[in-house]
Each structure stands twice: as C-alpha cells, then as structure tokens.
Amino acid sequence: MLDFSSLDQAWASLLDQFARRFDATETSHGRETARFIRANASARPAWKLHAHDVVLSATLATLERDPLAEALERLSPFLAWRTRGVFTDSDHTNRAYVEFMGPDGMLHHDEIRLGIYWHDRHTFYPRHRHEAVELYHIVSGHAQWQHVNDEWVSRPPNSFVLHQANEDHATKTDNQPLLALWSWLGDISFASYSMDEAPVGLGLGFRDFESNLSR
Ligand SMILES: [Fe+2]
Numbered sequence: 001m002l003d004f005s006s007l008d009q010a011w012a013s014l015l016d017q018f019a020r021r022f023d024a025t026e027t028s029h030g031r032e033t034a035r036f037i038r039a040n041a042s043a044r045p046a047w048k049l050h051a052h053d054v055v056l057s058a059t060l061a062t063l064e065r066d067p068l069a070e071a072l073e074r075l076s077p078f079l080a081w082r083t084r085g086v087f088t089d090s091d092h093t094n095r096a097y098v099e100f101m102g103p104d105g106m107l108h109h110d111e112i113r114l115g116i117y118w119h120d121r122h123t124f125y126p127r128h129r130h131e132a133v134e135l136y137h138i139v140s141g142h143a144q145w146q147h148v149n150d151e152w153v154s155r156p157p158n159s160f161v162l163h164q165a166n167e168d169h170a171t172k173t174d175n176q177p178l179l180a181l182w183s184w185l186g187d188i189s190f191a192s193y194s195m196d197e198a199p200v201g202l203g204l205g206f207r208d209f210e211s212n213l214s215r
Helices: 004-023 028-039 067-078
Strands: 081-084 095-102 113-119 124-129 133-140 143-147 153-155 160-163 169-172 178-185
Touching: 004 028, 004 067, 004 095, 004 133, 004 178, 028 113, 028 133, 028 178, 143 160
Parallel strands: none
Antiparallel strands: 081 095, 095 113, 113 178, 124 169, 133 160, 133 178, 143 153, 143 169
C-alpha cells in the first residue's frame, strides 16, 4: 500500500525548500513566489504514479544530504514530468520539467506556475521568450546561460537567473546535467511562448517528440 504520509512530508519539504531558496534571491519575484507557496502550504497533490524516463540519479548524487534532493528522490515516481524536445542526436529524453503549482500543475493555481527543470548534459535549449517573468534558482550543474545577445555565462549552483517579459534567453550544458527550480509570474499563459531553431553549426540535430508538436 502506498505510504501517502511520507509523500505528503516530502512534498512539504520540497515546497519549503523552494520558498526558502526563492526568498534568498532577495528579488521581488522570489519573495512573491515564496508567498504563493506558503499560502498553499497545507495543500497536497492527488498522488498517483507517473511513468517517465527522466533519470535524476546523476544530478541528485551531487546533492548529498540536501533536503531538496531527498524530497525529490522520494517523490520521483509521483512527479508529473513533461518531457521536451530532443536537442541532440540521441533518442532519450534530455529536457523535462514538472509543474508543481499552476494552471497545469500537480496543485492547481491560476496566478503562478512553478516547478523544477532538468536538462541533461550536452544539451542545448535554443533561444526562446515568453510574456511571463521567469526566475530560475540553480540547484545543481554549471550550465551556460545566455541573456538576450549577451555573452554566454556559466552560472553555478545556488545562483539565480531572472528573465523579464519577452526577453530572449537560452541555456546549454557541457558535461554536467542541470537541475533548477523555476517560477513564472505575470502573464503565465503559453500563448506568447516561441522558440528559435537550434543554430546551424552547433553539430546538434534538432528534433522534437511527435507528441510535443501538437501543443
Ligand atoms: Fe524561459
């Protein structure tokens, strides 16, 4: 029989960590995200198993004794991962996210989207933009981030990245996977979302899963 109490506990710990880390950014976006989380502190998702092929072990192994990693490990089979495009020539999932709270979230919310993002090593997420203002907190992995047309910057764990509405941004990894918490505020619909194709010359075959093309 499923032990729902340990799932509930892991969820509370996960969201508590989320709120603390977003507060620690000392941005108004981070504080507002934390307020939304704490206002929903007693809510719990309807637990069900989700089949997925997202393998977090390499990422979580670097986070020993981290309460966030422990909660993710416990919740892993119950997280509603949404897999995204294949930006390498491999067939396995190499980008995926979970919406913990939001219009499509494990907990329903109309004013915010927030969750976790995983991006495998040697993976490229082309330049994209959206109306929502977006804050990332990096949990693990030194990925390269590009803001508008600026130089690519390597951002370490525990740093954050803020994208204003409609600002172009892109992310790529070298030999470490990336794990990050994210939140969207403002216009959180996907209506304004658009993404460029991967630039020619990167040596990466750009494809997407059939199942994502209808979105
Ligand atoms: Fe984004």
